[in-house]
Structure formats: structure tokens, C-alpha cells
Amino acid sequence: MPQAGVVVVTEGGDFEPGATIWLGGRPWATERLPDGRLVAVAPAAAAPGGLAVIQVRNPSGGGSSLQVVQVDVPGALLSARAANRFLEQASWGPTPDSLVRLRQIGFEKWIDEQFAAPLSDYPEPPTANDQQSLAPAQRRFFYNCLNEPDQLRQRLAFALHQIWVVSGVKTGQAQMMIPYLRLLHANAFGNYHTLMREMTLNPAMGRYLDMVNNVKPDRARGINANENYAREIMQLFTIGTVKLNLDGTPALDAAGSPVPAYDQTAIENLARVFTGWTFPPTPGRTPAAINPAYYSGQMVAWEANHDTSEKVLLDGYRIPAGQTARQDLDDALRHLFQHPNVGPFVARRLIGALVTSNPSPSYVARVASVFNSGPGGVRGDLKAVAKAILLDPEARYGDDLANPPSFGHLREPVLYITAMLRALGASVAEFNPLPGRASAMGQNLFYAPTVFNYFSLGYQVPGMNDVAGPEFEILTPAYALARANFADAVTFLRLGATVTLDLVPYINLASVHKWYLSEALNRVLFYGRMPEAVRDRILIALDSIADPGLQAQTAAYLAASSLLYQVQN
């Protein structure tokens, strides 16, 4: 990430030789201009929310009075609020540096920069004999979120992981999951059709949803093709159970009822399409009908195990008899990819992951249209889809105005962790304890309980009228307290040496006046929207606390633990 700097130039030049500029509670290398004025460059993080205490100190002791200054981004194209909101949606959360960059170049250029950013990676999986757990991959995931520049790619890859779920519950070894995770990164800016093929032939997916070693029916022995992958690729990965309008609402028949997108017969036929595939051959071993488990590369076909009879899929589409496993698979995936449901289905899910659980139908329709026909008429272009989601007027509405009541989404634990740490300028090392914290809040990374994800898209917020809130499915009372406890661990520095947080700029503001502390947090975590009632509660609590350090921790805890922060809006 390019580091942004705060350039400080004093107004007068009447300083002792060796005088130093202090900003945000720390001294910075200071030079003297020919006219005697002093200049220094400090990192953006020294001025949280653009607020910092500045002072010039003389080497002999003493110096200027403390002044609170407001730091602006010269030539900014965007307001701080707009930039913060956008980075909540397009990255793992704004950082002091990413905010400056975005405000300088604007939304579209920022997205294009992201398209070109180098891919972050996962640690090389050990050999198949080495049964390494997923822990190193989980830790690297958080390291990447906090440190690597390809933020939008990572966010999309994680959203796609929550559609194309493979879970460590069944494939809980590094050598199984890492090739799958890499495919998500590699295809996040690719085409959905390619992703469908890559996921279908991925051995971890094959194992997870039982396509691997799915042998053609053996009528004599009364054995049928395994229906699991056939069902879930339609229900969960591409089209869903009912026919959809372009805007994602169910298409209704004359009687006003939803229309099933497929029936059991289609599933049984598609299950036969997906027969004949086995693990990729282990290097040095002779390929066989049923290869031993091996997870690198794509599954391979063993034609004798493939059902070559005719298959009838959706709406009467026929795959002729006599084709190879690969031909059948290509035909079936092309057929599914062309289904009119895929656009609204994918649009709805990605909007939910990035922007809001309750998009208007017209927002879904606009994004689905881009999915159906992106630049150059290409269908399924995920770059174009991401851009359409992030630049849509509905996503950007809150940059200036108050969003509708059901807008936004509860940050799932992973996102709550990354956004809070990034906003507060934390440093996170590779060997971090964050996977355990996510799990304590109800999201065991890469271990979704079932193929229905960590939480299901259709989940409605209990007690509310048609308000979707998938993430609320894992917000139990106990997990809600675990979330507050996480804010406590961050702000009171209880996460150990691998997660460090510099609160000195905040403490420095508190030492001038607690109001400045509350204002910095208002700008960093609330984007200037902290309700006065909340600010009052924080200031009242700070009245009982004398130490500026404890004041800063208390205020940061109260802001970061509040539901107004926990809900991305």
C-alpha cells in the first residue's frame, strides 16, 4: 500500500536551531526552509480522521503551544465520508493511507488500480502426506486482509467462497483447501463461466459435494449417480430453486405462485452428467478409474465410469448420448451459465456481501443487466459486475444522504475484525490470533457448517417485517457479547504482540480535550455520523476517567463496540 504523508509547514520561522515538529504525539524528522519555517512529513495515521495535535519543541525545552489542526487531502475528489463508505464496501475496510489514495484518484481509477494489483497468495501447501491443518491458511487470510494491496480481489474472492462453499468440516487440510482458495483469488476478476468450470473440477469441491468418484449408474446392482453436486450447483451456485425476474424477485405463474427452476428429474439427469470424474493422478502414479485422493490440479475423467446415455436438463435441453465426460460437463455448464437466473442470482449475492442485505429490486436488475451483457457484450464478466455494484447510485446514496432504514449489513465477524483493525491503523503479523477470535464470534473461517454457508442468504431478521439479515443468523446473544469482547481486546491491546495498535495520536488529542478524541473516533469509525446521544454517552464516561490513555481506550471501545459501527451502512 502506498503510504500517505501529512506535510506540516510552520507559519513562522522563529525557532531555535534543532527545533522539532511533533504531530500526533511523536516527533518527525524536521527540516528548516531558507525563510526559517520548519517542515516535516508524518504518516497519515498520525492524524486520525484528519485531526492531530501539533507542537514545535525546542531542543532546550519548551516550545509552541499545543494546537489541534485539521489535515486535508489537497485536491480531494471525494468527501471523507464518501471515501470511507466506498472502502467499507470495496476493501476490508478503510485505512488512513487507503483513504488518501482513494480521495486523490476517485472511485473508478481506484477500482482500475485494484484490477491491476498483484494477487495475494496462501502458503504453499505441504505434500499430501503432511496432514497440515488449515490454521496457517486462516492466519494468512487475515494477514492478507490487513496488509496486501489486492483488497477488492480478496473481498470478491471471499464473497465467491460464500457462494461456492467448500468447508474444512470435510476437507480440513491445507493441501485440500489451498488450491481451492487460490482458484477463488485467480478468478475473482474473471468470468463466472470460467469460475463454474474451475470450481466444478476442483478436487476439494469434488470431495466436498461428492462429485469425485461419482460412477455411472449400475442398474444391475441398483446403484444410482450421486445427486449432491447436481443439486447444489443449481440451487446454491448458479440459479436457485425458483425462476427469477431480472430484478431477483421470483417470477410468478398465472396463479401467483413461484415457478420451480428445475425438478427432481433434472437433478437425476444432471447427476449422470457429472459421472466419471476422479482425483487428478498423483505424480508418478498410473492413472486409474478411481485415483487416490490428490488435490492439486483438476479432476480427470475416466470414460468407462461416465454415463453416456442422453440427459435432459432444464426446459427440455438435451445432451446427446455418446459424448465424453468432458463434453457433457461443458455442455451442462454452458447451459446453466446461460440460464436467465444466473445474473440476478449472482448480483443479489454479491450486493449482499459488499453493500447491503436489502437492495431494491431495481439495483439488482441494474447489476444483473451488467452480468448479462458487460462491456463488449460479454456475459458473466466479474470485473464489470463489481464495478456496477460499487458505483451504483444505491450504493453511493449514503455518501451524501441518509440511507433507507433497512440499508446496509451487519459486518460478519471476519469483516468486523478487519474493518476495525484497519480503521484504527493496527499492524497484524503473519502468526496472528485472529482466526480464533473470528471463531469465538461464530465464524470459524473456512469451516462453514454446511454448504449453506456460514449463514444463509434468505435469513430474515427475527421480529422484523421482511428485513433480510443473513449475518444475523450467527448473531446469538452470546456471540453479540463476544463481539463486544473483541472490541475490548483490540482497544485495550489484549491481542498479543502480533496485533499492535498505536493509540498515541488519540491519546494526544485526549490530552488537549476529550472532545477531540470523540471527534477523531467520529470521523474514523462513524464517518462524521456519530449521533450526539452517543457522543454524549462517551463524554460522560470519560468524565469519570482521568488518564488520557484510558480515556482513549474507553472511547475507542465504546465507538467500535456500538452496533452503529457493527452495521456497515
Add this chain to the structure above:
Amino acid sequence: MFTRRGFLNTVISATAVERLARLPALAAGEDYRALVCVFLFGGNDCNNTVVPLGTQDYQGYQTARGALALARNTLREVTTPGGAGYGLHPRLTDLQQLFSQKKAAIVANVGMMVQPMTRDEYRRRAAPLPINLFSHSDQQLQWQSAIATGSARYGWGGRAADSAAGRNADRALATVSLSGNALFLLGRDARPALVDTGTTTGLTSFNNSQEQQARLRAFQEILASDEGYLLVQAGNQVTAAGIRITSQLSSVLTTSPRLNTPFPATTLGRQMEQVARLVRARDQFGVSRQIFFASLGGWDTHTGQISSHDALMGQLGPALGALYKATEELGVANQVTAFTASEFGRTLNPNSNAGSDHGWGSHHFVIGGAAKGGQLYGRFPTVALNGPDDASGRGVWVPTTSLDQYGATLAAWFGVPEQALAEVFPNLGNFAPARLGFLD
């Protein structure tokens, strides 16, 4: 009861003490009934849960099941009054025993339906069907809501609790989920308390210093701010509930002695243990009609079913057995009824990975002193591919008992008045009889 209350005053929070003061006379504990729903997420393979042992029946089963067939001599045999023998899964020793003691009943071939339907009617699509049969997510919600078409906002457990709410002095623990958010317990008014199976942690690192108390107070006060945003409001409510439940539960559960009945240290065993502890504390919580929701996942056995199903059954049987023993220990065996639920059964016919695929009707257990046990209710399907009960040709049973009938029998025992049963189960009127008689 009086001595017990005297003891309580010393251990529970001030608000709970106030509630005790408001308890009506009937809260003396003996007018208590609880339902415990044990949901098997993924679709339990009924065909290896209850196996017909008649010579021809077993042979038919063995032929159709192939590699999935359980050997006859490993099954736990039970006999119904009519003389028909059934073999329970080898790991269901506890249920075999409870069945023979008449404390457990089997309800055969239960499933989601809109109206009664024959196999031929299904094949001709001659009558309305539940939407998205065979889909996990849809069938899980339908089993929990008893709404076969369209989307449901409430569960049938929640509606039953709404209907019985007047009997509870305090509704905070009238519905309790041991396994997270579940539609089953949501009612118009009923909001399930979500309880952990472990020790309740609560908010950490607040001590009694002035600074920490100021922080804690502010944290709680900020939960009142939502700026009109519904998701913020909802999150605030859950967080506030967390603080409330933690204080209520920790004061009761950390001070009450452990039960003598040993519980297995498994996912389901721990949930059953927590149910038993909460049942014991029913007077402290001012509740006399209570519904619990517990669950175990992993039943979607598409691959290598013999071993995975064996492990699951090995959890289910002992956990249900321990719950029953604990209710005996607590003297409420006749007042607590546990029952199984699952979104669907599985195909009789195996697939190419030695697993089974999604089915429809399935067999279930009802356990408790109130159960008219030792019997099989409903009609057991003809276990044969393309037999008279087979919807698809793979041994997918068209249900002969609807979820509505199964649930209404449980709800009526629980205390839902006759006239309210149709509100709890909107399709109940399509089925006869409305109640199956497996509970006293």
C-alpha cells in the same frame, strides 16, 4: 417448593427475584410441560434408523439397499403390540430400551405435505405439493414452520408457545434454543432465548473500578441508539438480550449442582444436559410451558454413509437416553416430551459413493413418560423400489403421516387448545385424524 424459593432468593439477580414475587399460585412446578425438539439437520436416513424385520420385508430391504444394508443380527429389535418386529440402528440401544419400557414411540413415514396424496397422485402431480421438496433449506424451514408453501415468518414451536403464553409467569425462557437462531421457536410474540452449552462468558474485563463501571454503563446506554436503522436496532436487541440472559443464567446455572445423570460429552449430549439443567430451574425462571430446540448437523450422508451415520446415531441414542434419565431424576419424566425432526428421509437406493440421496417421508421418535410408547404410529412404508410408497423409483417415501398431524399431537399435549391447533398448523384440516394419539 417454599424452601426452594427461599434458597433462590439468595442466588438470583434482583430482577428475577421481582419476577418470582409475581408468580401466580399455579407456578408450583407440577403444572409443567416441556417439548424438546431434536432436529437432525441434513436429512436422516430413516431406512437405516428403523428396519422392518419381517422375513420378506428384511429381504426386500437388504436387496434394495445393497452396500448400505445393515446386517440383521446387528439391529436392536423391538416388537410392536401387533407382533411386527422392527430393528433399530445398532447404536440406538437406549431407544430400544425406552421403547420396550413404553417410554418411546415410533411415528412412521412422516413428511411435509399440503394434503394427503398417494404415490400415483404424486407421479401425476395431481395434487399440490410443498414447494422445493428435496431442497435442504426449504424443507428445514417447512419442517420448522409447518408452512408448506410460500415463506414463513414463524415456526410452529413459536406459535404453540404464543398460544400457551398465558400459563407462564415469565416468558423470557418460555422458548429456548440450544443451537442458535432457529425459525422453529419464533412466534408472533415468542422470542427464543438462545443459550450456550458451555459456560456463559458474558462481557469480559470489567472490574468494579469507577473507570470500568463508567465504560460498562456507557456501553449499555449506547445500545439505545439506532438512528432509525433497522439492522442496528436488531443488533442492539440481541446484545441487550445477551447481557440479560447471561446474568439470569449464570446466577442460576453456576450455582445449581450438576445432575447425577451422566450426559455424553458430545454436541447433542451437552445440549441435552443444558435442557435438563434449565428444566430443573423452571421455577426460578417462572415458566410452566417451555419449548426447547436442539440440533445436530451432518446427516446429509451422500458418501460413505455406513460409518458417518453410525457415528451420528452413536450421538443421538445416548443423548436422548440421558435426557430421559435426567427427567426421571428430576421427577418430571411425564412432563417432558422429546421428539426428533429432520427435513427429509433419504433414498432407499444407494448412490455410487456408498451414500444415499434426498428423500421425503421419514420415521421419528417420541420419548417421554407421557408417550404411549412401545408402539409404532402411522403406516410403515413398503420398503421396495417402485413399491406402492415409492415416489421416484429410488425408494423415496410418499409420506402417509403429515408433519401437521405429528406436530399437532405434540402441541395438543403441550397445551395448545383444540381450537388453536389449526392456527399453529394451517393445513391440519386436510388430514385425518388430526391427532395420532401417541401422547397421554
